[in-house]
Amino acid sequence: MKTLRWSIPLAVFAILVVFLAIGLTRDPREVPSPLIGKPAPAFRLAQLDQPDKLLGPADLRGQVWLLNVWASWCVSCRVEHPLLLDLAKAGIVPVVGLDYKDKPDDGRAWLAQHGDPYRVSVQDVDGRAGIDWGVYGVPETFVIDKNGTIRFKHIGPVTAEALQQTILPLVRELQRS
Amino acid sequence: MIPEIGQFALVLALFVALVQAIVPLVGAARHDNGLMSVAVPAARVQLLLVGLAFACLAYSFATSDFSVENVAQHSNSRLPLHYRIAATWGSHEGSLLLWTLMLAGWGCAVTLFSRNLPLILRSRVLAVMGVVAVGFLLFLLLTSDPFTRVFPAAAEGADLNPLLQDPGMVIHPPMLYMGYVGFSVAFAFAIAALLGGRLDATWARWSRPWTTVAWCFLTLGIALGSVWAYYELGWGGWWFWDPVENASFMPWLTGTALIHSLAVTEKRGTFRSWTVLLAIVAFSLSLLGTFLVRSGVLVSVHAFATDPARGIFILVFLALVVGGSLALYAARAGAVGGGAGFAPVSRESLLLANNVLLGVAMATVLIGTLFPLVVSALDAGKLSVGPPYFNFLFPIFMAPLVYLMGIGPIAAWRNASLPDLWVRLRWALGVAIVVAALLPFMLGTWMPLTAVGLFLSVWVVGATVVAVRQRFSGMPQRGLIDRITANSPAWYGMLVAHLGIAVFIVGVTLVRGYEIERDVRLAPGESIDVGGYTFTFRGMASAAGPNYDALVGTFDVKRGERVLDQLHPEKRSYRASGQVMTEAAIEPGLLGDRYLSLGEPVTDAGPQGAWGVRIYVKPFVDWIWIGALIMALGGLLAVSDRRYRVAARQRAAVPAGAVAAD
Numbered sequence: 001m002k003t004l005r006w007s008i009p010l011a012v013f014a015i016l017v018v019f020l021a022i023g024l025t026r027d028p029r030e031v032p033s034p035l036i037g038k039p040a041p042a043f044r045l046a047q048l049d050q051p052d053k054l055l056g057p058a059d060l061r062g063q064v065w066l067l068n069v070w071a072s073w074c075v076s077c078r079v080e081h082p083l084l085l086d087l088a089k090a091g092i093v094p095v096v097g098l099d100y101k102d103k104p105d106d107g108r109a110w111l112a113q114h115g116d117p118y119r120v121s122v123q124d125v126d127g128r129a130g131i132d133w134g135v136y137g138v139p140e141t142f143v144i145d146k147n148g149t150i151r152f153k154h155i156g157p158v159t160a161e162a163l164q165q166t167i168l169p170l171v172r173e174l175q176r177s
Numbered sequence: 178m179i180p181e182i183g184q185f186a187l188v189l190a191l192f193v194a195l196v197q198a199i200v201p202l203v204g205a206a207r208h209d210n211g212l213m214s215v216a217v218p219a220a221r222v223q224l225l226l227v228g229l230a231f232a233c234l235a236y237s238f239a240t241s242d243f244s245v246e247n248v249a250q251h252s253n254s255r256l257p258l259h260y261r262i263a264a265t266w267g268s269h270e271g272s273l274l275l276w277t278l279m280l281a282g283w284g285c286a287v288t289l290f291s292r293n294l295p296l297i298l299r300s301r302v303l304a305v306m307g308v309v310a311v312g313f314l315l316f317l318l319l320t321s322d323p324f325t326r327v328f329p330a331a332a333e334g335a336d337l338n339p340l341l342q343d344p345g346m347v348i349h350p351p352m353l354y355m356g357y358v359g360f361s362v363a364f365a366f367a368i369a370a371l372l373g374g375r376l377d378a379t380w381a382r383w384s385r386p387w388t389t390v391a392w393c394f395l396t397l398g399i400a401l402g403s404v405w406a407y408y409e410l411g412w413g414g415w416w417f418w419d420p421v422e423n424a425s426f427m428p429w430l431t432g433t434a435l436i437h438s439l440a441v442t443e444k445r446g447t448f449r450s451w452t453v454l455l456a457i458v459a460f461s462l463s464l465l466g467t468f469l470v471r472s473g474v475l476v477s478v479h480a481f482a483t484d485p486a487r488g489i490f491i492l493v494f495l496a497l498v499v500g501g502s503l504a505l506y507a508a509r510a511g512a513v514g515g516g517a518g519f520a521p522v523s524r525e526s527l528l529l530a531n532n533v534l535l536g537v538a539m540a541t542v543l544i545g546t547l548f549p550l551v552v553s554a555l556d557a558g559k560l561s562v563g564p565p566y567f568n569f570l571f572p573i574f575m576a577p578l579v580y581l582m583g584i585g586p587i588a589a590w591r592n593a594s595l596p597d598l599w600v601r602l603r604w605a606l607g608v609a610i611v612v613a614a615l616l617p618f619m620l621g622t623w624m625p626l627t628a629v630g631l632f633l634s635v636w637v638v639g640a641t642v643v644a645v646r647q648r649f650s651g652m653p654q655r656g657l658i659d660r661i662t663a664n665s666p667a668w669y670g671m672l673v674a675h676l677g678i679a680v681f682i683v684g685v686t687l688v689r690g691y692e693i694e695r696d697v698r699l700a701p702g703e704s705i706d707v708g709g710y711t712f713t714f715r716g717m718a719s720a721a722g723p724n725y726d727a728l729v730g731t732f733d734v735k736r737g738e739r740v741l742d743q744l745h746p747e748k749r750s751y752r753a754s755g756q757v758m759t760e761a762a763i764e765p766g767l768l769g770d771r772y773l774s775l776g777e778p779v780t781d782a783g784p785q786g787a788w789g790v791r792i793y794v795k796p797f798v799d800w801i802w803i804g805a806l807i808m809a810l811g812g813l814l815a816v817s818d819r820r821y822r823v824a825a826r827q828r829a830a831v832p833a834g835a836v837a838a839d
Contacts (some may be wrong), residue, residue: 010503115777
């Protein structure tokens with residue numbers, strides 16, 4: 001009994017190691033979402049700059065678009081932000097922002113501060129839509145095709161490499177079909 | 178040629194580390210003084226070799242040798258010299274080399290400052306540090322070689338991440354690592370004590386200064402990181418509960434608990450097995466932090482280039498070192514024994530509460546940090562934990578901790594009397610309540626959290642005054658000077674560190690309660706009033722830095738008609754990487770900062786037209802870091818106590834009553 005008590009830290013640590021080991025096999029940036037190939041989960045959320053207007057995936061049918069999950073409290077979002085601004089300037093593909101678990105005022109202020117790359121952003125104040133979309137950590141970026149099917153998901157800040165080598169080629173291919 | 182010398186030095190260092198890890202332990206088991214004596218020269222040669230390797234890498238960076246892959250990826254010929262040298266630890270490989278260098282430095286420090294320790298203990302301590310060094314050197318050589326060459330050499334380097342091109346970032350990592358790695362000494366002492374079966378007040382006394390020094394560095398390192406985030410990330414926050422921040426904060430919380438628990442073990446002989454466990458946990462969390470940062474299991478703004486092989490290596494290393502230590506703990510801790518008992522109201526019980534609260538706070542941070550990982554591993558769905566979780570839970574554990582902190586230094590060991598404590602502390606309590614009730618009205622609005630924060634700060638200051646008066650009135654010395662000098666630096670160090678917490682809380686409370694934030698659109702010539710200050714946009718100019726082009730704005734800050742300062746926020750575009758950085762402009766002040774950061778041009782006129790500007794007035798924000806600085810000063814004051822050195826000498830001369838159980 002006595003030795004058992006002193007072994008508790010070891011046992012706790014062993015459990016931790018198991019989780020860390022499982023964590024290693026799942027790169028949080030590359031794990032495919034179970035939603036890939038499935039229809040984009042529906043939502044109808046208030047737009048950030050015009051809260052009386054609602055928007056949902058159904059409104060975007062017929063075009064290829066990106067859903068970028070961001071928040072004013074998200075540090076990593078700052079990293080990808082310049083890339084998104086460039087992307088918006090190039091006008092290749094519309095990017096819709098999902099302002100996740102954020103106060104709308106904070107979200108608006110953040111966009112005013114850093115620039116707004118989004119065609120439109122919607123407010124997901126309680127994070128309900130984010131959960132439907134399987135949001136794991138902010139930021140995340142989804143590619144949705146003309147039929148409203150999720151084709152790709154990028155977890156973590158979008159890098160120039162991911163954008164040029166994966167996301168944009170996929171977008172062009174989907175736009176052609 | 179130079180990089181090859183560096184690499185060769187690392188290989189040699191690995192062999193020396195193997196000798197340092199194995200030979201003294203064998204010697205200790207056989208009571209062979211000759212074998213045990215190998216530890217000291219091995220530890221010193223180790224520092225020499227790792228230092229040489231580090232110097233070689235720094236030289237490659239300083240001379241922009243782009244035939245070294247690491248240099249080509251993280252430096253640039255137009256980067257100023259001080260950033261080229263700082264870039265040495267700006268990469269994954271380089272920062273690991275810095276880690277290893279720090280470890281060797283701490284090992285060498287042990288050989289210098291522990292001459293009076295019994296040979297067997299010193300040899301075991303150095304051997305344990307040797308084991309850790311072997312792990313890190315293998316990691317460097319097998320998965321993260323900093324000296325890999327590229328052929329043909331790159332014509333130009335890719336440049337250091339602009340976020341890191343900042344004086345704060347030059348000193349933040351070395352400070353932080355000094356703290357992280359410093360806990361390896363307390364860890365090595367704990368393991369050596371478990372191996373020897375000798376865990377007594379003497380052991381605690383030897384461990385204390387090492388732990389405190391490491392804690393001071395960690396405190397400064399975290400504070401510097403926070404300052405950097407404040408002015409460099411450009412949105413005025415000072416702590417984000419980012420996984421990497423948490424990774425440095427968990428060892429800090431545990432280290433703080435360890436400092437207090439060591440005090441009890443030294444003074445009263447109690448808490449022994451708990452203290453050993455804390456020493457193991459503090460260093461384990463430093464290793465875990467390294468794992469989290471380097472393996473990429475969690476997404477963070479800090480996540481550097483990651484590689485699964487590295488993650489597996491660190492995990493195996495972590496499992497061996499921490500698992501081995503905890504197994505040793507499980508086998509030996511039962512034999513350590515308790516110690517003197519104590520009453521429910523006593524300094525011991527207050528320090529126990531301190532340890533429990535710090536432990537729970539650490540667990541809260543650990544759970545919050547690893548939660549996304551655990552949930553995903555269990556396939557239980559997807560969840561994320563944001564700052565709201567931490568901001569809600571953390572104060573719940575910290576408020577009682579700080580409250581008890583006021584009582585601790587006044588309560589007697591073993592058995593304190595509640596009525597007596599009440600009599601001593603009632604006026605401090607009264608003053609704190611009155612200030613907490615009234616001051617927020619004077620500052621603007623009364624908010625419960627602000628009142629709690631101010632109450633705690635005033636309470637700690639008041640209780641400290643009581644502690645000093647109580648101590649001085651009971652002293653035989655007459656004059657004030659005599660009384661001041663008769664007390665130990667360790668005691669003053671404790672009080673100073675506690676006052677640092679009070680200052681820190683003032684900063685956190687007031688900036689949370691009363692900061693003002695405005696997003697405005699300003700054209701040249703326009704003004705805006707924010708929090709009693711008038712900001713006038715004078716215009717935009719172009720400027721060129723050594724490796725970037727910048728747009729520099731000029732803003733006048735006025736209070737009434739008096740011009741206080743001119744602020745120059747920048748938008749920089751770094752030439753090599755094309756990255757755009759916002760450099761906030763800050764006018765700091767003891768009573769608050771004026772903070773201004775540029776958004777984007779909002780009209781078609783471009784940079785010469787109107788800009789989106791974010792302006793903050795942040796009352797008392799600098800007190801956050803001043804508080805941390807005071808805490809660290811308290812720690813250094815405590816370490817300066819002659820008692821530790823004198824005591825070590827005396828004990829070494831007469832190996833006092835400790836029983837060797839092996």
